[in-house]
Amino acid sequence: MLVWWRKNSYRHNSPSPVHGRGAGGEGEGDSAFIVQASTPMNGTQRLADFYQCACDDALLQHVAALQTLCLAACQHAGVTVVAHAFHQFPDGGATGAVVLAESHLAVHTWPELRAVTLDIYVCNYRQDNTERVQMLYEFLHAAFKPQQIETQKILRGVDN
Numbered sequence: 001m002l003v004w005w006r007k008n009s010y011r012h013n014s015p016s017p018v019h020g021r022g023a024g025g026e027g028e029g030d031s032a033f034i035v036q037a038s039t040p041m042n043g044t045q046r047l048a049d050f051y052q053c054a055c056d057d058a059l060l061q062h063v064a065a066l067q068t069l070c071l072a073a074c075q076h077a078g079v080t081v082v083a084h085a086f087h088q089f090p091d092g093g094a095t096g097a098v099v100l101a102e103s104h105l106a107v108h109t110w111p112e113l114r115a116v117t118l119d120i121y122v123c124n125y126r127q128d129n130t131e132r133v134q135m136l137y138e139f140l141h142a143a144f145k146p147q148q149i150e151t152q153k154i155l156r157g158v159d160n
Contacts, residue, residue: 041123041125041156042123042155042157043102043122043125043129043155043156043157044121044124044130044133044156045119045120045122045133045154046118046119046134046136046152046154047119047151048118048120048137048141048150048151049151050115050116050117050118050148050149051113051147051150052147052148053114053144053146053147054114054145055143055144055145057111059109059143060109060110060111060114061092061093061094062094063086063087063088063094066086066094066096066107066109069143070105071084073140073143074100074105076135076139077132077135077136079102079132079136081100082100082101083098084097092111093108093111093112095108095109096108100122102123102129102132104120105119105136106118106119116144116146118140120133121133122136124157
């Protein structure tokens with residue numbers, strides 16, 4: 001791990017694993033340090049909006065069905081589930097997030113619009129996990145059966 005110390009600069013207003021604060025306060029005379037990991041921080045993020053979903057209504061309306069689907073998708077893709085939280089909305093629809101050792105999966109449903117949004121992010125810390133992002137995406141795509149899709153693939157990190 002490389003560490004650079006810079007006098008009279010301040011990169012971030014709160015400590016983090018990447019940016020930290022020196023002993024001084026904000027303003028003139030500040031010290032800050034920047035840590036650069038020896039292994040590059042990078043990963044693949046896939047954002048998608050699914051419209052006109054032709055799936056079973058339960059996937060759009062009921063939290064239990066959404067949770068089962070998301071956990072099955074993670075198992076299928078071979079990613080490691082660390083925790084998960086799902087919420088049922090009173091008028092139908094659900095939202096859920098799965099925290100992965102590799103990053104996260106978030107899914108939100110709008111049954112009244114037959115729509116779903118996805119956010120899949122998998123880090124490439126020890127290996128290239130790009131294929132796992134694709135596997136998660138394809139599994140969820142097959143389940144929701146959208147007739148219209150808007151999607152973005154984002155390569156994240158210093159090496160991308």
